[in-house]
Amino acid sequence: MVTAQNETSFLRSVLMESWPVELDRLWHRYGGEEEAWTLKDINLQLKTGELVGLLGPSGCGKTTLLRLIAGFEYPSQGVVRLHGNDVASSHVRLAPERRGVGMVFQDYALFPHLNAWDNTCFGLRRGQDTSRASWLIELLGLTDLKGRYPHELSGGQRQRLALARALAPAPSVLLLDEPFSNLDVEVRLRLRSELPGVLSACGASGLLVTHDPEEALAICGRVAILRDGHLHQCDTPRQLVEAPATPFVGRFVLQRNVLPVWRGESMSLLHCLLGDLEIPEQQRSMALPEDATVLIDPALIDLDPDPAGDACVMGREFLGRSWLYRIQIGDQQLRLIRPLAEDHQRGLRCRLSLQQNSEVLLHPQCLSLQVLS
Missing domain, CATH: 3.40.50.300 (P-loop containing nucleotide triphosphate hydrolases)
Incomplete structure (x- = not known):
């Protein structure tokens, strides 16, 4: 008491x-x-x-x-x-x-x-x-x-x-x-x-x-x-x-896209659904856990209409100066921010790619990786 x-x-x-x-x-x-x-x-x-x-x-x-x-x-x-x-x-x-x-x-x-x-x-x-x-x-x-x-x-x-x-x-x-x-x-x-x-x-x-x-x-x-x-x-x-x-902090607070990454044959590269990522030279021997992910800014993903594309526009929101698109690709749903001039309708088939020379964040290492393609 x-x-x-x-x-x-x-x-x-x-x-x-x-x-x-x-x-x-x-x-x-x-x-x-x-x-x-x-x-x-x-x-x-x-x-x-x-x-x-x-x-x-x-x-x-x-x-x-x-x-x-x-x-x-x-x-x-x-x-x-x-x-x-x-x-x-x-x-x-x-x-x-x-x-x-x-x-x-x-x-x-x-x-x-x-x-x-x-x-x-x-x-x-x-x-x-x-x-x-x-x-x-x-x-x-x-x-x-x-x-x-x-x-x-x-x-x-x-x-x-x-x-x-x-x-x-x-x-x-x-x-x-x-x-x-x-x-x-x-x-x-x-x-x-x-x-x-x-x-x-x-x-x-x-x-x-x-x-x-x-x-x-x-x-x-x-x-x-x-x-x-x-x-x-x-x-x-x-x-x-x-x-x-x-990854939750990146997704919920920063509205980043979260994608899994994996290693190929080259120790200098990581791969994700949208392209290849270069590992800094001094970090190439690092261990990569199975649950490693990259956090990707929605503004760094390009959208190209393509009837044979593996992605589809599921919806969009008008943000005043840009569009916010919801895109389904495989089992992932991503967010993209694109200029108003890129006016795409729901149901459009398309291809997605990361902007070359942009950077994404590798988690859990919190390491910046440069996009190659």
């Missing part, structure tokens, strides 16, 4: 230099031992003023991770620490309201009986200065809506109000569960660009769940990639692009 002395020690430690958030060998599952793990051996730290993105497919454990930090769930194994203090473990359970953590829920979780202003100020102590709440109301475009109740606001306005309420008490840690998903484009772009600066100015750390890799890479200092409860990688956007830790 958490005693008054424990709580005092915890509050004082906020002033000490330590990780604002530290997850140490964290495991979690809902229900008994027969249930599957939702999170498996998670190790993650946040620095003061840092914004970390959480990316992964639906059901991978992103929201559960936020709830564990906030105190709405408790770990099955491992420890949650805030500012160096255990707040959740097998024998410690600090209540959510004592953790100094703010949270923006995907479903808003606003108080229906309070207007926008009172919702924003709800977490402030009696008599506390409301100037920060006023600034947030203005920043989020709610100045003319302060007297309205949640049911009188649009979905986007309610999400903005939820963000204002979470930030008003100046928490040391802010947890955000897809906070921009219901905002219009202009406000979303403005808020996401300002969020890291706001957190830094407040000395707060943020953990942002988003379904949008572009958003996470654009505004987060680091991005953590989850899949099936495993943390695949947590790195800066540049490190994720240059050295993805697993």
Whole structure:
């Protein structure tokens, strides 16, 4: 149990230099031992003023991770620490309201009986200065809506109000569960660009769940990639692009195509479905595991219409300045980005090739290979 002395020690430690958030060998599952793990051996730290993105497919454990930090769930194994203090473990359970953590829920979780202003100020102590709440109301475009109740606001306005309420008490840690998903484009772009600066100015750390890799890479200092409860990688956007830790990271975050590679008779070459790849001279004696793959940028694959071709256009999306094609070749479905002038219809037979002298990334070695043909 958490005693008054424990709580005092915890509050004082906020002033000490330590990780604002530290997850140490964290495991979690809902229900008994027969249930599957939702999170498996998670190790993650946040620095003061840092914004970390959480990316992964639906059901991978992103929201559960936020709830564990906030105190709405408790770990099955491992420890949650805030500012160096255990707040959740097998024998410690600090209540959510004592953790100094703010949270923006995907479903808003606003108080229906309070207007926008009172919702924003709800977490402030009696008599506390409301100037920060006023600034947030203005920043989020709610100045003319302060007297309205949640049911009188649009979905986007309610999400903005939820963000204002979470930030008003100046928490040391802010947890955000897809906070921009219901905002219009202009406000979303403005808020996401300002969020890291706001957190830094407040000395707060943020953990942002988003379904949008572009958003996470654009505004987060680091991005953590989850899949099936495993943390695949947590790195800066540049490190994720240059050295993805697993093929899943390359495919999900960077939208790369993943193809198997194999060795032929020559020690200087590797082969894949789309062409030959040259191994750097100093690496030609390396061992090649059976599951070796290459990650290929969709923009580096050429498409040539051919009635006798071994590939077929399965679909396409208009991206504004280019087409995104889905191409079936053998048992592989690839993504290609081609100029608008290359206007191909569904069902077209074609041949694919890698652009000569371009580079692909060999995994697991994270080695750049040059395309020969």
